[in-house]
Amino acid sequence: MYIIVVGGGKIGFALTQSLLRNGDEVLCIERNANRHGVISEELGSASFLGDGCEVKVLQEIGAQRADAFIATTGDDEDNLIACQVAKHEFNVSKTIAQINNPQNRELFRILGVDATVNTTEVIMSQIAQEMPTHPLIPVLSLKGTGQELCHVEITSDSTVIGKKVEDIKLPEMSSILLIIDNDRTVRTPSDEVILRSGDEIIAVIRPEDEEQLRGLLTGTSY
Amino acid sequence: MNIIIMGCGRVGSSLASRLDNENHSVTIMDLDSNSFRRLPENFKGTALVGSGTDQSALERAGANNANIFIALTQGDNRNLTAVQIAKHIYGIPRVISRVYDHNRASIFEKLGIETFSSTGIVSNMMHDIISEK
Numbered sequence: 001m002y003i004i005v006v007g008g009g010k011i012g013f014a015l016t017q018s019l020l021r022n023g024d025e026v027l028c029i030e031r032n033a034n035r036h037g038v039i040s041e042e043l044g045s046a047s048f049l050g051d052g053c054e055v056k057v058l059q060e061i062g063a064q065r066a067d068a069f070i071a072t073t074g075d076d077e078d079n080l081i082a083c084q085v086a087k088h089e090f091n092v093s094k095t096i097a098q099i100n101n102p103q104n105r106e107l108f109r110i111l112g113v114d115a116t117v118n119t120t121e122v123i124m125s126q127i128a129q130e131m132p133t134h135p136l137i138p139v140l141s142l143k144g145t146g147q148e149l150c151h152v153e154i155t156s157d158s159t160v161i162g163k164k165v166e167d168i169k170l171p172e173m174s175s176i177l178l179i180i181d182n183d184r185t186v187r188t189p190s191d192e193v194i195l196r197s198g199d200e201i202i203a204v205i206r207p208e209d210e211e212q213l214r215g216l217l218t219g220t221s222y
Numbered sequence: 223m224n225i226i227i228m229g230c231g232r233v234g235s236s237l238a239s240r241l242d243n244e245n246h247s248v249t250i251m252d253l254d255s256n257s258f259r260r261l262p263e264n265f266k267g268t269a270l271v272g273s274g275t276d277q278s279a280l281e282r283a284g285a286n287n288a289n290i291f292i293a294l295t296q297g298d299n300r301n302l303t304a305v306q307i308a309k310h311i312y313g314i315p316r317v318i319s320r321v322y323d324h325n326r327a328s329i330f331e332k333l334g335i336e337t338f339s340s341t342g343i344v345s346n347m348m349h350d351i352i353s354e355k
Contacts, residue, residue, distance in 0.1 A: 053299060055325035077275055077299040080306075081326070089329050103277050107303075110310045 001025065004066045004092075006052030006082045007073035008032075008039040011098060011119075015072060020046060027061055053082045055089055063090040070096045076104050083113045115143075135218040136210055139202070147173065147204050155218045156197045166191035168216070171209035178202040226251065226283050226314075228274030228304050229294035233320075233340075235260035237292070242267045249283045274304035277311065285312040293319045298326055305335055 001024045005016050008030030016028040020043075028043055029052040030036040040047040050057035052071065063069065069086040071079035076099055083095040096115045097108055108116045128137045140149040154160065160168050165176060179187050180200040187193065195201075205213055223246050227234050230252035238250045239262050248267030251274050252258065258269040272279030274293060285291070291308035293301035298321045305317040318336045321327035327337040 053326065054323065055329070075299070077297070077303040080303050081299040084302075084333070085326065085329055088333065101276075107307055107311060111306060 001067040002062070002065055003027075003068045003070065004029065004052070004058075004061065004063060004086070006069070006071040006079070007098075008035055008043075008047060009072065009074060012070075012072040013039050013043075015070065016043060016046060029057065029061065053078060053085055055085060058085065058090055063092060066090070066092050068092070068094040068096065070098075072098045074100060076100050080104070080108060080111065080113065083108075084111060087112060136214040138207065138210070141207075142204070147206050149177070149202060149204055150210065150213070152201045152203065152213065152217045154195055154197055154199045154201065158195075158197070158217050160195050160217055161197050163195055164191060165189045165193050165195065168195070170203075170216070171205060171212045174203060174205040174209060174213060176201055176203045223247070223289040224284060224287055225249070225290045225292070226274075226280075226285065226288045226308070227292045227294060228252075228301070229296075230257040230260060230269070231294065231296070232260065234292075234294040237294070238267060239265060249288075251279065251283055275300060275307060277307065280307065280312065285314065288312070288314045289316065290314065291317045293317075295320075298323055302326070302330055302335065309335070 003019055003024050003026045005012050005026060005028040008028050012028055016026050019026040026046050027048050028039065028046060029048045029050055030039060031051040033049060036047060036049040048061055063086055069083060069092040071082040073079055079097040083097050086092040087095050094114050097113045099105055099108060099116045099118045100120060102118055102121050105116055105118060125137060135152060137151045138148050139151050142148060176189050179189050179193060182196065182198045225241055225246050225248050227238050227250045230250050234250060238248050242248045242265055249270055250267060251270050251272050253273055255271045261269060270283050274280060285308060291305060291314045293304045295301055301319040301321060305319040308314040309317045321337045321339055322341050324339045324342050327339050331337055
């Protein structure tokens with residue numbers, strides 16, 4: 001595979017190294033000459049000095065034969081435009097962009113960027129999972145479905161404690177996929193399973209129903 | 223008409239002032255409040271500190287009711303991102319972007335974005351002036 005990585009910052013640099021270890025053909029484009037000097041010591045001919053949004057630069061590095069194009073700069077604007085140029089001028093089939101402002105996810109999707117990685121959300125969700133007080137954590141958004149996986153811990157004030165799974169009225173289009181017991185056994189829930197305080201649940205829900213599910217499982221009013 | 227202009231440089235401020243004189247409702251945005259000193263004292267429109275690529279700032283600028291959005295900052299990518307937010311998120315019917323790089327401009331023309339390149343306009347004019355001699 002030939003993969004173009006735009007931006008030789010911490011993420012772009014580490015990504016390029018990891019792709020090279022996989023045995024892929026990778027080229028990391030960095031427009032700042034000083035930074036390019038630093039990364040080229042390590043990356044050698046896998047680095048290139050230039051602006052990854054410029055048609056001429058992309059022509060020079062053979063973007064038309066790239067299998068994937070990944071924009072990892074700290075500027076959402078640059079990442080978006082680079083991916084659009086790659087897609088529309090060079091027909092790259094897979095464009096992936098780092099997003100720094102969570103607001104921009106919908107825009108990137110509408111404009112045809114194939115995949116996005118929202119650094120802010122990834123970090124927030126990682127931190128939230130480590131926070132004992134955080135009752136509902138979105139874990140993974142399921143692309144194209146309008147639904148997400150979330151993680152909830154049943155707290156002692158929840159009204160579902162002692163109830164069977166089948167008796168719980170979940171929000172529409174939601175379902176409980178896994179129950180992680182107090183004793184850390186993972187079970188798939190049958191209708192007969194009774195929920196207990198301290199159980200953890202992995203559920204699929206629509207993001208707009210987060211509040212409702214949180215209220216149901218953690219006793220928090222909403 | 224309700225017009226939002228992003229970037230209060232020389233071009234942005236003089237365009238805002240002209241449209242304001244023609245009694246359009248003009249909102250001009252810039253990241254730097256100092257830029258608004260370029261506006262005439264009798265400017266009746268709104269000057270708003272904020273980025274045209276930030277959706278909350280765009281909402282404050284009235285993007286939900288705007289007829290035209292014009293991006294005039296120095297950054298091609300910033301301009302192109304802002305006009306695409308204006309067009310696709312807020313449904314503003316007419317969006318126009320300054321783009322210095324004419325290769326990039328032609329790609330986005332194909333995607334339905336009106337662009338103009340002062341680089342191209344000025345170099346053509348210069349060429350015409352010289353050729354006429």
